[in-house]
Amino acid sequence: MTLKALSNVVSRLDNSCATLVKDIVATSWVGRDGLFVSAFVRLLGNLVSAHANYMGLVTKMLVRNLSFLPTSTGNLPGYVFVDRNTIYDRVHYALQYIIALVPTAASSTLFPLLVAEFPHKSERKLEHTCYLANMLRVVEYVPALRHKVLSVITDRVIKIDIEIQVDLEELEDDEGEELEAELKGALKEKEKKDVGANDDEEEEEEEVEDDGNKTDEDSDEEEDKDTVKAIRETVDKLDCMLDLLFKYYSQFLPDGTEKDPNSCSSTAVNTFEMIHNTFNTTILPTYRSRYTQFLLFWAAQKAPRFSDHFCVSMVEKALDNISPVGTRQAATAYIASYVARAKLMPAKDVRAVVRILCRWLSEFVDVRSVDCNGPDVRKFRPFYCVVQAIMYIFCFRWRELREEVEDEWGVVETSWTAGLDVMQKVITSRFNPLKVCSPAVVDMFAKIANHLQFVFCYTIIEQNKRKGRGREDDMLDSYFPFDPFLLKKSKRWIDECYVEWKPVPGLEDEEEEDSDSNADEDEDETEADELDSGDEGSETS
Known part of the structure; x- marks a missing residue:
């Protein structure tokens, strides 16, 4: 009855009634029965239609209800108890209703x-996964926000991505190496299970409560353990x-059928x-990210035209x-990698990219050799980057x-692709790329x-x-x-195209025949590992 009465006088709820309106909007409505929810949403719609100045207040309340809500809500x-999924359904229903009434508010x-x-x-x-999932749901009924919302999500994801790398670098050598090994799957299965938090929401809530009851120890060892635990949780969050992003994009990209x-x-x-576009504006300039760029890697292989478009843009x-x-x-690092x-890139396209790069190298050596007095990465960095890419x-x-x-x-003969x-000529030139390119790449090549x-x-x-x-x-x-993509859950999207x-x-x-000692063999294996892992100890900025 109260909601009906308020709806009848909504035009009179101007700025002089701001306190009353704030109390109305703050009502605990998502956990009530369906009739109350419907009446309340209609009241919100009438309110923002009659008084545009209340749109921010109403929208803010709804958006805050898109976060991870406690069970008590x-x-x-x-x-009757209302579960989270039903609560979110009600919030999205309300958002969709008021945006339909005031489209410019989107x-x-x-x-x-x-x-x-x-x-x-x-x-x-x-907190992150719940809010991200709800943001993706918003763009379903507000498609005008799709690009901007996904750009924001990618930006937030890549910040978390970078944070992992920074935290690993700040760890002591022993702890950092151990966690790196764990992320690469080199530890025992029992240890690997500790990397990810429990997927069950209720269990995670209990874990958070339990952690709050623990007594902190002021020792460096305890601090290191806390840091490692925090990194593991951040990795799981990322x-x-x-x-979620892979799953969302998979709805709209070709599935191979x-x-x-x-x-x-x-x-x-x-x-x-x-x-x-998001890759060009957000990911490409961020040179230290580890995983966010795989969204583009995966999407580009969904169709030959996508792969061609990406390769052409990076080569250019x-x-x-x-x-x-x-x-x-x-760009050179991206095209090389x-x-x-x-895996799904046709062999003819692999050869085409290499031919273009080789043609550019040939012209560069012919034109710029007169300016070269020896290897100089500062003066000829783009050249050395392309040489390293081909290797x-x-x-x-x-x-x-x-x-x-x-x-x-x-007679059928096998030969190297044209231009390779x-x-x-490049290796024996005065530019001497073997001296300045990454030792891991040079040695394996x-x-x-x-x-x-x-x-x-x-x-x-040797010289x-x-x-x-x-x-x-x-x-x-x-x-x-x-x-290599090392995240356990999202790795399923990458495995088939990597x-x-x-x-x-x-x-x-x-x-083995030429090896003089077991130490030499171990060194060779290490070089292969460095090539496969990108020599992660090197500077990446």
């Missing part, structure tokens, strides 16, 4: 509040958030373009003389870089190239060693953004 005295009021109420990066996993892989719906094309940035050096270096790791791609995709050619007599032979009789690098490498490899500042790092490191047939036997 739906357990009001005298009413951008002017709703979006800023969605951003403002996003959980702080220090909040628990459930994992679950990325999984299309008869014509190049035929994509407008929705799929628009979705990929949105992911790609990498070879653009006008672009900042940092942008060119990042993508071509090396994208990295070669280590992973040498099989695809071999082509069968039939001569005029019908420029690497001999030298072994594989020598074994396959492609090019021979050891003479130059460089005798002269000294130089300072770290004078060398490229080996950051490759699509290094190239894992494969030993070169016969190379291990050859190394």
Whole structure:
């Protein structure tokens, strides 16, 4: 009766009744019966229609109810218990109702509040995943906000992504190495289970309460344990958030069942373009992220045209003389890592990218050799980045870089793809890239190239060693953004489209024959691991 009476006089609830309106909006309504909820939502709609100044107050209340709510919210005295899913259904119903009445409020009021109420990066996993899921649900009925909302989500996810790397670097060496090993799956199964928080919401609530009752010890060891635990929880949080994003985007991208892989719906094309735009504005400039970029890696392989578009854009940035050096270096790292790791990328496209890069290298050496007095990464950084990219791609995709050619007599011979032979000229040039490129990449490339009789690098490498490899500042790092994806839950989206490191047939036997000691063999295995993991100890900014 009260709600009905208020609805009849809603036009009189002006600024003079602001206190009353605030009390009405603050009513515990989501846990009541259906009739009350319907009447209350209609009252909210009448209120914002009659008085636009109350839109912010009403919207803020609704947005705050999109966060992780305690069980008590739906357990009001005298009413049947209402679970969280039903509560969220009611909140979305109310939001959709008032946005339909005042469409302009979507951008002017709703979006800023969605951003403002996003959980702080220090909040628990459930706070983030619950709010993120509800944000994704909002864009279903407010499609005008889709791009902006997803850009905000990606920005928040990548901040958490970077935080993990920063925290790992701040740990003591022993603890940092142990946690890195755990993230790579090198610890016992029992230890690995501790990485993720329990998925059951109620159990996590109990864990939080229990943790609050523990007595803190003021020892460095206890602080380190707390830090490691916090990193594990952050990793689990990032994992679950990325999984939600993969799941959301999967609704709109091709699923591989299309008869014509190049035929994509407008929705799929628009979705990929949105992911790609967000990548360019948010992810590409963030050079230290580990996992967020895999959204683009996965989406690009959903259709050949998507993969082509991404490769072309990265090659253009990498070879653009006008672009900042940092942008060119990042783009080169992305094209190298993508071509090396994208399992669904056709062999002809792998060869096409390598040919373009090799052609640019050949022209660069011909034109700029007169300006080169020796290896200088500061002066020729983009050049060295491209050389390292080709070496990295070669280590992973040498099989695809071999082509069968039939001569005029019908004899089929195997040869390296056209243009790749420029690497001999590049390596022996006065630029001397083997001296400044990442040692992990150079050493593995030298072994594989020598074994396959492609090019021979050891003479130059030995000469460089005798002269000294130089300072770290004078060398490229080996950051490759699509290094192995180690998150447990969201990894399922990546497994089917990812190239894992494969030993070169016969190379291990050859190394064993030439090895003088077990120590040498261990060193070789370490180099392969560094190549596969991107030499994570190097500077990545």
